[in-house]
Amino acid sequence: MTLAVGPGHYLFLSAILFTIGTVGVLTRRNAIIIFMSIEIMLNAANLAFVTFAAAIGDLAGFVMVLLVIAVAAAEAAVGLAIIVAMFRHRQTVDVGAFNVMRG
Amino acid sequence: MENLLWVVPALPLVGVAFNGLLGRRAGKGVVAFVGPGVVGAAFAVAIALFVHLVGLPAGERELHQTVYEWLVGGGFGAPVAFLVDPLSMTMVLVVTGVGFLIHVYSVGYMHDEDERGFARYFTYLNLFTFAMLLLVMADNFLLMFVGWEGVGLCSYLLIGFWFADRDNAEAGKKAFIVNRIGDFGFLIGIFLVFSTFGSVAFADVLPAAGAALTVGGTLAFWIALFLFLGAVGKSAQIPLYVWLPDAMAGPTPVSALIHAATMVTAGVYMVARLHPIYQMAPSALAIVAGIGAATALFAATIGLVQNDIKKVLAYSTISQLGYMFLGVGVAAFTAGIFHLVTHAFFKALLFLGAGSVIHALHGQQDMRYMGGLKSGMPITYWTMLAATLAISGIPPFAGFFSKDDILWRTWDAGHPLLWAIGFVTAGLTAVYMFRLFFLTFHGKFRGTDEQAEHVHESPPSMAVPLAVLGVLSLIGGWIGIPAALGDPLGGLGNAFEGWLAPVFERGEVAGELHPAVPPIEYGLMAASVAIATLGLLAAWWLYVRNQRLPEELSLRFRAAYTVLRNKYWIDEAYTLFVVRPFNALSAFAWRVVDDGLIDGLAVMGTGRLVRFGSGVASRWETGYVPGYVLVFFGGALAILAYYLLG
Amino acid sequence: MDFPWLTTILFFPLLGAALIAGIPGSRKEAIRQSTLAVTVLHFAIALPLWWLYEPGGADFQFVERVPWVDTFGIEYHLGVDGVSVLLALFTVLLMPLAVLGSWRYVDRHVKEFHILMLVLTTGMLGVFFALDLFVFYVFWELMLVPMYFIIGIWGGERRIHAAVKFFLYTFVGGLLMLVGILALYFYHEQVTGTFSTALADLIALDVPGDLQTWLFLGFALAFAIKVPMFPFHTWLPDAHVQAPAAGSVILAAVLLKMGTYGFYRLAMPLFPEASRTFLPVIAVLAVIGILYGAMVALVQPNMKKLVAYSSVSHLGFVMLGLFALTTTAIQGSVIQMINHGISTGALFFICGMLYERRHTYEIERFGGLSATMPAFATLFMIVTLSSIGLPGLNGFIGEFLILVGTFGRYPWLAGIATIGVILAAYYMLRMFGRVMFGPVDREENREVPDLSVREWAVLLPLVALIFWIGVYPRPFLERTEPSVERFVEILEGAPTPAVAEADGAVIVAADDEPVEAGR
Known part of the structure; x- marks a missing residue:
């Protein structure tokens, strides 16, 4: 008995991952955790892309995934650098501590 | 000769360039030669032109030269072009001739200046001569205006020549600004002329005046009146005379040249030059005559009680200019110009003589501290006497002929009231002039002992011009002996009237030569000589014979005396009613309108409004990152919902 | 005319800026000298235009036209007429003087200062050369940025305030103009079906009345701010007082001309009908500006502020002349643009020279300087007289042509404006007298040195121009006359129903008629 793994399952997984990431971003105060949650969301999107690309047979989806990975890498580099700078500045990565933009 | 007209104004301009650029390095000796030299040369060229002009038939005595096209824009055009006819020739001769004498005099008068000041002085003086020649030789309104403003500038620079004293600088500024008020009128006049005639050349405008304007028409009236406003400013008439007394702050030769002999008479020249326009506006001419007569009397009364020798002469100049305007105002243009010429001789002499006195007393100008200078300064004394007799109208001195001509023409033109004013003024003139003369030269010296020791006759460079002008003050009037007195010089007759006749031939209302001399002319002549003599005697009685009487009189007529001493408080009135309110209004415009309303309320107010708005809007920015994320997701969900459900 | 004169002249300063960028910032003297060399060379390159420009023609000359952004119909389109060639030449002449004038200041x-100056030059020249609205707008905004920094970095105490005010005020106007440009652009597409930002194409458009009015207002506001016309002038005194000497000079001499030039080149020819509708409004504002600027100048205790307000007054004359719509008056306005640049530029140089010596602009802190600085006094006097409009000097030429040309159409306005001539003498001589005359009553004024060779070099060319234009203005006037005549034709030839019906003589004879007809 084979367990048929179809596009539906992949999309379901993608949705679960995206929701986990969203909740993480919304609820956690640690900048690094937020950051990791964003990465999860990106990968959820990637999964959806790949799923659809395979299902439709269009290469554009795969290309988009590569683009997202590249963007995510760049974002990781810049984002982490910012977090390091923030930590140096305030000795914490709690986003609640950074409210200089408050009007 | 026609191509050489430009040489006359160019020569003083060469002097300006030399004295201005190299004068300081060249030294006083060279400047003392170049400064008067160029004017002398211009005078020589003017004489040559004059001889040439006399050689021409009377109707053709008119030379034109266009040097280059100057100001051309759209339909407007004005060249640098010169016109020499008997009228401008007369002015050129006066300007260069008297100007040359005063330049020579200045060499002596200004010898205490250092190199820089000496060169600067002659630069300005040459520049003045240049500008004045432009004014009188101009062939169009615009070039005349160049000279007009140019002489105003030189007046400003020379009044404030000793600028280290703030009063001098202020006097110069006042002169310039009051003149500018007149020039405003001149400019409007030019605009009106251009919009009426489509040209500003005298050759186009003046012959066409009869056709383009109607006698007594509004346009003619306003053109004439606005141009006259220019004359009022430049020639120090009511109500713009206030700058001239203050202008005495300049060196005395400057007062002689600019504020007596030449520049201030420019207004008279202008009215005479533009007589075809004025003839179309009888009511404007009446205003000219009325203002002239009023100024003559008004200034003479102030002159009665001044103690500063130069101030007396200043008011006397204003008064005599009033006579000239009275003359041209009754359309007796020849008489007005005649008085201009003789006045240039005797008034220049009076100022130079006064300068000689001031020089001898090391700057003392108050007549209360003079007296008895007769013995120490014989040349000054005798020449001053000639000039005083001339201005008082005692025959056969120059002033008699010209002043009498004006008075007679006034009467003859049917203005007995104006004549009466002129007649009374003639008496007052004799009083205040002989008051000056007696206070200065007769009686005892009232200054310090030190001054008394140093009293000396002036050096030759100053004495010779005095002597020349003294002779001219005596014989200068003989070129215009009225027909009523026959032809005592044999063949000369009324040469001046004949000389100017081609210019004014369409003009003279009073007629050229009266075929039969009405007996009343002799009567009026005798009356004016009588009142002048009376004035002379009154002055002698008051200031030589009973020297304490003037003081008693001033006490008895205290009110009148106070009014005159304070010059009718006209300066104070201007300050109170014009200058201060205007400055206050300006300050209001700055502080309240500009800083308060426009900048404060409108501009910065807009800025503050924006800032307030952003303050309100920025409340949304909590600075809490998850909050932003929540809004972001909310937004994303909303868009999603819109597409899925909508 | 194969050689791309205008492109060469336009971008040469940028080349120079690149060169300056290569010099280490610590070598100040080398930077100054190289910038001076660049600007002098620039002037030498541009000067042939004076002779190469054919005075007779009304068409644009030295035209360069290269497609730039094809899809949008944008072209790199340059050219000059008599007016812009004179303004451009004057700008190029001014730059070496500005560099010399800020040598010590x-x-x-x-390094940054001089690079910005060179970039600014390109921006200004681009505005004068542009014959394409897009190009015009690019350069218009380009020149704003360097000026912002020049005021904001090298200015006085309240420089930030002044710089921000200057920037915001001008930028808001610029944005309105941008909206106008876009609206015209799309209207052109609507009518003809093709995209174009070429000035000639857009002038050829017959924009309907309502749209004209709104677009004209957008353009007019942008330019009125720049002129600056009353009541949009309050950024000017702040900017002038705070800007460094060279900044003030360029601001007064060139940047303000951008406003009047904008009216001449864009706002009026693009919207002739609307221009005529608003003509009385603008003419009255101009006259108010003349008198108001003069009055406010009269009571200023600060020299630079006084000169700034005098600019409001002088530019009022230029605007009055432009909107009088007679060849004579507009000729006067054009020459007055140059004149104002010369005399006010020189006045700001003079203010800078006094500031270098005494570190103040307060008039009361001076007095009696004629005794200590005679050469300076002479040049200052000449410049003052030029600003007053003394006949024989340049200022008179412009003012007189403006007034005489306006008088035929608006006698009352011209008459009232003439009062400004009296007031000019009042406030300028008041300042000159307080600064230069009187006793030297402050010790620190006793030892001020007279002009240095460098300062002579700054002022002499301007003084020479003052005399040249005053005595022999023909070469200037004859270069601009055909262009001005064409300008008047464009504006008079506007197809306005009422005017077309009315007798032509009415327009000339009565001053209020064309206004009525224009509605």
């Missing part, structure tokens, strides 16, 4: 960030 600017001592911080010397």
Whole structure:
């Protein structure tokens, strides 16, 4: 008995991952955790892309995934650098501590 | 000769360039030669032109030269072009001739200046001569205006020549600004002329005046009146005379040249030059005559009680200019110009003589501290006497002929009231002039002992011009002996009237030569000589014979005396009613309108409004990152919902 | 005319800026000297235009036209007429003087200052050369940025305030103009079906009345701010007082001309009908500006502020002349643009020279300087007289042509404006007298040195121009006359129903008629 793994399952997984990431971003105060949650969301999107690309047979989806990975890498580099700078500045990565933009 | 007209104004301009650029390095000796030299040369060229002009038939005595096209824009055009006819020739001769004498005099008068000041002085003086020649030789309104403003500038620079004293600088500024008020009128006049005639050349405008304007028409009236406003400013008439007394702050030769002999008479020249326009506006001419007569009397009364020798002469100049305007105002243009010429001789002499006195007393100008200078300064004394007799109208001195001509023409033109004013003024003139003369030269010296020791006759460079002008003050009037007195010089007759006749031939209302001399002319002549003599005697009685009487009189007529001493408080009135309110209004415009309303309320107010708005809007920015994320997701969900459900 | 004169002249300063960028910032003297060399060379390159420009023609000359952004119909389109060639030449002449004038004044960030100056030059020239609205707008905004920094970095105490005010005020106007340009652009597409930002194409458009009115207002506001016309002038005194000497000079001499030039080149020819509708409004504002600027100048205690307000007054004359719509008056306006640049530029140089000596602009802190600085006094006097409009000097030529040309159409306005001539003498001589005459009553004024060779070099060319234009203005006037005549034709030839019906003579004879007809 084979367990048929179809596009539906992949999309379901993608949705679960995206929701986990969203909740993480919304609820956690640690900048690094937020950051990791964003990465999860990106990968959820990637999964959806790949799923659809395979299902439709269009290469554009795969290309988009590569683009997202590249963007995510760049974002990781810049984002982490910012977090390091923030930590140096305030000795914490709690986003609640950074409210200089408050009007 | 026609191509050489430009040489006359160019020569003083060469002097300006030399004295201005190299004068300081060249030294006083060279400047003392170049400064008067160029004017002398211009005078020589003017004489040559004059001889040439006399050689021409009377109707053709008119030379034109266009040097280059100057100001051309759209339909407007004005060249640098010169016109020499008997009228401008007369002015050129006066300007260069008297100007040359005063330049020579200045060499002596200004010898205490250092190199820089000496060169600067002659630069300005040459520049003045240049500008004045432009004014009188101009062939169009615009070039005349160049000279007009140019002489105003030189007046400003020379009044404030000793600028280290703030009063001098202020006097110069006042002169310039009051003149500018007149020039405003001149400019409007030019605009009106251009919009009426489509040209500003005298050759186009003046012959066409009869056709383009109607006698007594509004346009003619306003053109004439606005141009006259220019004359009022430049020639120090009511109500713009206030700058001239203050202008005495300049060196005395400057007062002689600019504020007596030449520049201030420019207004008279202008009215005479533009007589075809004025003839179309009888009511404007009446205003000219009325203002002239009023100024003559008004200034003479102030002159009665001044103690500063130069101030007396200043008011006397204003008064005599009033006579000239009275003359041209009754359309007796020849008489007005005649008085201009003789006045240039005797008034220049009076100022130079006064300068000689001031020089001898090391700057003392108050007549209360003079007296008895007769013995120490014989040349000054005798020449001053000639000039005083001339201005008082005692025959056969120059002033008699010209002043009498004006008075007679006034009467003859049917203005007995104006004549009466002129007649009374003639008496007052004799009083205040002989008051000056007696206070200065007769009686005892009232200054310090030190001054008394140093009293000396002036050096030759100053004495010779005095002597020349003294002779001219005596014989200068003989070129215009009225027909009523026959032809005592044999063949000369009324040469001046004949000389100017081609210019004014369409003009003279009073007629050229009266075929039969009405007996009343002799009567009026005798009356004016009588009142002048009376004035002379009154002055002698008051200031030589009973020297304490003037003081008693001033006490008895205290009110009148106070009014005159304070010059009718006209300066104070201007300050109170014009200058201060205007400055206050300006300050209001700055502080309240500009800083308060426009900048404060409108501009910065807009800025503050924006800032307030952003303050309100920025409340949304909590600075809490998850909050932003929540809004972001909310937004994303909303868009999603819109597409899925909508 | 194969050689791309205008492109060469336009971008040469940028080349120079690149060169300056290569010099280490610490070598201040080398930077100053190289910038001076660049600007002098620039002037030498541009000068042939004076002779190469054919005075007779009304068409644009030295035209360069290269497609730039094809899809949008944008072209790199340059050319000059008599007016812009004179303004451009004057700008190029002014730059070496501005560099010389800030030799001692600017001592911080010397390199950046000079690079900005060169970039600014390109921006200004681009505005004068542009015959394409897109190109015009690009350069219009380009020149704003360097000026912002020049005021904001090298200015006085309240420089930030002044710089921000200057920037915001001008930028808001610029944005309105941008909206106008876009609206015209799309209207052109609507009518003809093709995209174009070429000035000639857009002038050829017959924009309907309502749209004209709104677009004209957008353009007019942008330019009125720049002129600046009353009541949009309050950024000017702040900017002038705070800007460094060279900044003030360029601001007054060239940047303000951008406003009047904008009216001449864009606002009026693009919207002739609307221009005529608003003609009385603008003419009255111009006259108010003349008198108001003069009055406010009269009571200023600060020299630079006084000169700034005098600019409001002088530019009022230029605007009055432009909107009088007679060849004579507009000729006067054009020459007055140059004149104002010369005399006010020189006045700001003079203010800078006094500031270098005494570190103040307060008039009361001076007095009696004629005794200590005679040469300076002479040049200052000449410049003052030029600003007053003394006949024989340049200022008179412009003012007189404006007034005489306006008088035929608006006698009352011209008459009232003439009062400004009296007031000019009042406030300028008041300042000159307080600064230069009187006793030297402050010790610190006793030892001020007279002009240095460098300062002579700054002022002499301007004084020479003052005399040249005053005595022999023909070469200037004859270069601009055909262009001005064409300008008048464009504006008079506007197809306005009422005017077309009315007798032509009415327009000339009565001053209020064309206004009525224009509605």
